[in-house]
Amino acid sequence: MMVEAIIDGIKVRVPEGTTIMEACEKINIKIPRLCYLEGLHPYGSCRICVVEVEGEGKLTPSCTRIIENGMRIRTNSQLLRKVRKTIVELLLADHILECPTCPKSDDCELLKLAHQMGVESVTFPLSRELNKPKDETSHSLVRDPNKCILCGRCIRVCSEVQEVNAISLVGRGKDLRVAAVLDKGLGNVMCTNCGQCLQACPVGAITEKSAIDKVWEALDDPDTHVAVQMAPSIRVSLGEEFGFQPGELTVKKIYAALRKLGFDAVFDTNFTADLTIVEEAWELVERVKDSKPLPQLTSCCPGWIKFMEDNYPDLMEYVSTCKSPQQMMGALIKTYYAKEVNINPENIVSVSVMPCTAKKFEAEREEMRDSGYKDVDYVLTTRELAKMIREVGIDFKNLEEEEADSILGLYTGAATIFGATGGVMEAALRTAYFYLTGEELKKVDFKEVRGLERTKTASVEINGMEVKVAVAHGLGSARRLLDEIREGKSPYHFIEIMACPGGCVGGGGQPGGFDLGRRAKRAEGLYTEDRELPYRQSHQNSGIKILYQKYLGEVGGELAHKLLHTHYRKREY
Numbered sequence: 362m363m364v365e366a367i368i369d370g371i372k373v374r375v376p377e378g379t380t381i382m383e384a385c386e387k388i389n390i391k392i393p394r395l396c397y398l399e400g401l402h403p404y405g406s407c408r409i410c411v412v413e414v415e416g417e418g419k420l421t422p423s424c425t426r427i428i429e430n431g432m433r434i435r436t437n438s439q440l441l442r443k444v445r446k447t448i449v450e451l452l453l454a455d456h457i458l459e460c461p462t463c464p465k466s467d468d469c470e471l472l473k474l475a476h477q478m479g480v481e482s483v484t485f486p487l488s489r490e491l492n493k494p495k496d497e498t499s500h501s502l503v504r505d506p507n508k509c510i511l512c513g514r515c516i517r518v519c520s521e522v523q524e525v526n527a528i529s530l531v532g533r534g535k536d537l538r539v540a541a542v543l544d545k546g547l548g549n550v551m552c553t554n555c556g557q558c559l560q561a562c563p564v565g566a567i568t569e570k571s572a573i574d575k576v577w578e579a580l581d582d583p584d585t586h587v588a589v590q591m592a593p594s595i596r597v598s599l600g601e602e603f604g605f606q607p608g609e610l611t612v613k614k615i616y617a618a619l620r621k622l623g624f625d626a627v628f629d630t631n632f633t634a635d636l637t638i639v640e641e642a643w644e645l646v647e648r649v650k651d652s653k654p655l656p657q658l659t660s661c662c663p664g665w666i667k668f669m670e671d672n673y674p675d676l677m678e679y680v681s682t683c684k685s686p687q688q689m690m691g692a693l694i695k696t697y698y699a700k701e702v703n704i705n706p707e708n709i710v711s712v713s714v715m716p717c718t719a720k721k722f723e724a725e726r727e728e729m730r731d732s733g734y735k736d737v738d739y740v741l742t743t744r745e746l747a748k749m750i751r752e753v754g755i756d757f758k759n760l761e762e763e764e765a766d767s768i769l770g771l772y773t774g775a776a777t778i779f780g781a782t783g784g785v786m787e788a789a790l791r792t793a794y795f796y797l798t799g800e801e802l803k804k805v806d807f808k809e810v811r812g813l814e815r816t817k818t819a820s821v822e823i824n825g826m827e828v829k830v831a832v833a834h835g836l837g838s839a840r841r842l843l844d845e846i847r848e849g850k851s852p853y854h855f856i857e858i859m860a861c862p863g864g865c866v867g868g869g870g871q872p873g874g875f876d877l878g879r880r881a882k883r884a885e886g887l888y889t890e891d892r893e894l895p896y897r898q899s900h901q902n903s904g905i906k907i908l909y910q911k912y913l914g915e916v917g918g919e920l921a922h923k924l925l926h927t928h929y930r931k932r933e934y
Contacts, residue, residue, distance in 0.1 A: 366432040373428075381412055381423035381434060382524040390436055391619070393445055393474060394786035395563055396512040397424040398875055400862075401521055404513050409448050409474065412436050420444060440735050445480040454485040456564070457507040462519075463561065463743075465565030467809035468874070471510060489535045498548030500725045501570055501718040502559060509539055509566040515558035518875065522862060524837035525668065527552040539566075549934060551671040553836065554662035555860040556718030556869015569718050569870060572739040573749060579710040579739070580623040586704050588626040589619050590690045590769075591714040593634055594780030594865040595743055597886035598716060601872050602747035603757040607879045608886030609863075613762030618750050618762065619714075626698070629765045630713065631772030633689040634779040636908070637661055638899035640925055641683045642792040643916045645855055649826075654678050656831075656846065659785050661685040663723035664860030664869075666929060667835050673843050682926040684736075685715050686779065687720055690769065691736030692924045697912045698769060706734050714741045715870030716780070719860065728927045742870025771904035774891030775805075781884035782864035783810035783817060786857040790821060790830070791898045795857075798824045805897050811888070813863060813881055816841065818853075834859040 362377040368385060376386045385392050396407040403424040411420035415433035420441070428434075431764030435441070452471060460466050496504035512528065516539060520526050525897065527550050531540045542550045558565040578589050582594045587638070596612035605611055612629075637869045645657050648817065660666060662682040669680060684692070691713070695706040713720065723729065724737040750757055764770070767770050775791055778784030787807045795929045809819035815838040818831045831853045833839040839858045845851040865885070873879045891897060899905070 364428060364430040366428050366430070366434060368434045369436055375428060379428050381421075381426050381428050381486065382410060384428050385423065385436060389929050392423050392436055392632065393596075394424060394478065395470060395474065395510070396514060398517070398561055400877060401517045401561070403907065404517065407448065407452075407510075407512055409445050411441065411444060413438060413441060415671055415881050442478070446480060449474050449478045449480050450483050451485055452510050453480065453483045454487060455489055455491075456510055457491045457505075459508075463508070463565040464568045465562075468872075469565065470563035471882055472720050493538075496546045498546030499552065499554060499570065499572070499722070500548065501554035502547055502552075502556060503568050503570050504547060505566050505568070506538055507751050508564050510564055511537060512563060514561040514563065515539060515567060516562040518557045522835050522837055523553070523555065523557060523860070524840055525551060525553055528558065545934075551932070551934070553664040553667045553671075553860055554719035554722040554869075555836070557861060557875065559718065559869050560875040561865070561873075569742050569745065570721060571745060572721070573739055573745050576739050576741060576749070577710055579712070584708065585710050586625045586708055587623070587710045587712060588628060588689070588694050588698065589624040589712045589930040590628045590630045590633075590694075591615055591619070591712065592630045592687070592716055592780065592865060593777050593784075593887065594716045594868065594871070594883060595714055595746075596777075596890070597780070597883040598743050598866065598871050598873075599747060600757075602744070603750075605758070606882070607873070608882035608884075608889075610886055610890055611757075612890075613764065614757060614760045617760045617763040618755055618757055621755050621760075622749055622753065624712070627765050628690060628694070628769040630686045630690055631694065631776035631779070632769045632902070632904060634776035635773055635899035635902040635905050636689055636925065637683055637686050637790045638775060638785075638792050639846070639905060639916055640921060642789045642796055642899075643682065643791065644681055645793055646796045647917070649854065654853055656856045657681055659789075659857045660720070661779070661785060662859045664717070664719035665836065665839065665858045667719065667932070668839070669723065670844075670932045672863040673847070676843060676846055677929055679846060680929065682928065684729070684925055684927050685723065687715060687740075688723065688736045688927070689816065689925050691724075691729070692732045693769060693908075695734045695736065697730040698926060700912075701768060706732070710738045712735065712739045712741065713737050714743065714746045714771065716743050716865045716871045717861070718742060718869035720870075731924050731927070743870055744870060747872070767904065769897075771902055771906070773899055773902050774894040774897035775899045776902075777887050777890045777894070778864040780887050781811070782859050783832045783857065784887065786810045786830055786832050786855065786863065788899055790828070790853065792900045793828070795898065795900055797826070802898065810857075811884075813877060828855070829853045830855045830857075832857045834864050835862045836860050
């Protein structure tokens with residue numbers, strides 16, 4: 362059923378149940394908002410999006426108010442401008458003003474609104490103390506309650522999308538605040554470190570725990586050999602910080618930028634993404650042949666692994682023992698690479714550039730030291746790398762393209778698509794087919810597992826066997842698949858789970874906030890590179906073949922298991 366209304370003199374016809382804000386979007390009217398975030402249930406707390414409805418004595422929030430037949434609505438008037446400006450001033454009065462030094466200053470929605478509303482001064486007194494201690498208990502995230510504006514976006518993404526519920530509103534009145542469960546701090550509760558709360562935050566109340574200073578210290582040490590790796594999705598997201606469109610490939614410019622920053626060796630995590638598939642697909646085939654527990658669950662997302670340890674430790678036997686590509690690369694840098702270039706591993710610092718805040722947590726896991734050293738010493742997010750590039754004045758957009766160091770830098774298209782939801786599954790199927798049949802796939806695209814649908818399923822026939830697979834992104838979606846396994850009702854052989862909506866293209870360390878459209882464009886950029894590469898199946902990577910011949914031995918062998926596989930544990934709090 363359709364309803365008609367008049368908005369700013371324009372007749373609008375929309376489906377019943379449409380909000381005023383949604384109706385305004387249809388006629389290109391952008392109403393200011395702060396607590397509203399597309400993809401989350403409207404909250405209506407900030408009141409910046411209020412509008413006037415003729416015949417009503419008070420203003421109404423456009424994000425929650427359903428449009429009714431015959432409504433006459435105004436979105437722009439002297440009263441509305443004054444009210445919105447006052448609301449922004451009140452928010453600023455209860456917000457510690459550290460704009461020049463705030464990590465969010467160049468993308469702060471509150472600051473942008475202040476400029477938009479014409480706020481030139483704040484005349485209201487503080488209604489709460491702004492000297493609360495930061496929560497720095499997490500390896501990945503830092504919470505600053507003095508910058509929090511109580512919009513609730515972080516809480517809603519944690520509860521509605523991720524279904525983790527690690528944070529909530531506590532207290533009343535001037536003592537109302539966002540806090541981790543029982544005020545224990547994010548590092549002491551069932552937080553997955555995914556960083557989607559950070560992506561949803563419109564201000565600088567949640568940021569990543571920065572490793573920039575430690576990386577600079579390593580780079581400035583003449584006695585330290587600093588090796589760096591970059592994750593698959595970085596190649597389609599870092600460029601956004603320097604004027605490129607989401608999804609534009611800048612991989613070879615990134616290699617060049619990393620060398621200009623002073624890294625001694627530049628590798629690509631795509632190499633170990635291929636390695637992960639070779640080991641993980643072999644593990645799947647062995648499980649099928651030996652009737653071991655199925656479905657096999659992917660293990661390259663540390664946010665999902667932490668979620669499993671917290672909520673589904675009884676399903677641990679279903680999880681692949683393969684380390685993530687980040688950790689495989691770290692182990693190889695301290696062993697294979699160190700041996701090849703004759704450098705003492707004690708003098709090597711291993712740095713990764715990741716789209717993911719949870720990778721910071723993963724690097725600190727005590728299990729990740731099978732090389733005899735810490736696999737990965739420091740993790741930078743995409744945003745942190747962009748800051749370092751700007752800090753030294755590198756003209757990223759005009760950099761001459763360079764190649765990665767080939768010893769750990771060659772990769773196939775299968776590795777590239779790791780960065781998108783469904784990519785690990787698609788890459789694994791390409792190689793599993795080869796292992797099961799001994800033949801190369803003629804058509805390597807499995808489009809059934811692509812896209813932003815929250816849960817995707819497919820059935821693939823391989824050598825007369827029907828292989829059933831599923832893909833979930835966002836931990837709330839994963840719960841449904843995991844509950845099926847727990848209840849003994851799962852029909853699948855293989856399941857891919859990524860903590861972040863969209864997969865790694867939407868990781869907590871990426872620029873751009875909680876924007877699913879931007880994430881979809883990044884994914885398409887990865888599929889574009891996949892199509893253009895000469896090899897698109899992980900087992901075809903010549904560098905991987907050399908690695909096994911010279912160092913690891915056989916796939917799934919003793920040394921491969923020691924360096925490339927791991928175990929997990931139930932978390933206690």
